[in-house]
Amino acid sequence: MGIDLDKMRQKHSALTTRGGDSSDIFWKPEDGTQVIRLVCPANGDPFKECYFHYGIGSEGKTSLLSPRTFGETDPISEFGTKLWNSGNEEDKQIAKRFWPKMRVFAPVLVRGEEDKGIRWWGFSRTTYENLLNVVLDPEYGDITDAVEGTDIRVEYGKKSGQSFPTTDIRPMRKTSPLAATEDDREKLLATVPDTTEAFVRVSFEECEKVLQETLNNEPATTGSETTRYNENTTTTTKPSTSMEGVSDIESAFDELLA
DSSP states (O other): OOOOHHHHHHHHHHHHHOOOOOSTTEEOOOSEEEEEEEOOOTTSOOOEEEEEEEEESTTSOEEEEOGGGGTOOOHHHHHHHHHHHTOOHHHHHHHGGGSOEEEEEEEEEETTOGGGOOEEEEEOHHHHHHHHHHHTOTTTOOTTOTTTBOOEEEEEEOOTTOSSOEEEEEEOSSOBOSSSSHHHHHHHHTTOOOHHHHSOOOOHHHHHHHHHHHHHTSOTTSOHHHHHHHTOOOOOSOOOOOOTTOTTHHHHHHHHHO
């Protein structure tokens, strides 16, 4: 099954209209130039949008995959929204700490490392948008096609004057097969890592526990809403997902995820 362009257009629209693991199933570019092939799973969507919490927990060192990744309620994110809704400026600043940050993953084959099979590549929102631009460019067709697809050149590293490395992508001029023979192509496609193995679900209760550990480690001088929440350290029901009364909550998320 080829790439689902309708899904790709929806993802691209969502990006343009709004105001760590060392396992062998993950790949990270090294400084310099590498060539990869984006691979499309059977569902027609090569991109997996994930949301992560960083710097939380009792010592501020815990990283956590947000249940929001799977469309489920995230008590940590909901607490951040609760703070934002308080109207208190101090609370609104604290709220950003509890909102998850988006990172996108896609299955790729790294040229020259075909023996390692297909791995997940995690990248930023900016790289995600650039990849969607290529995917939606009719000049290239379906870049994930196993027979007539297009490899992508990835240039990674710090440029002169930059404090952080950047990722530049450029599609190759000529199409090429994923592998030389149909049998080899099928063998490679069979190595796409299972999402359940790569992205482990975290339960509401586990998130709630980490939230309480984070709050218990907060200074007593934090905002009024934080103080009120800490007075009751046991939550018996899931927080409401309502964001009524907050007209700019989406733009605040966008600023955080950019």
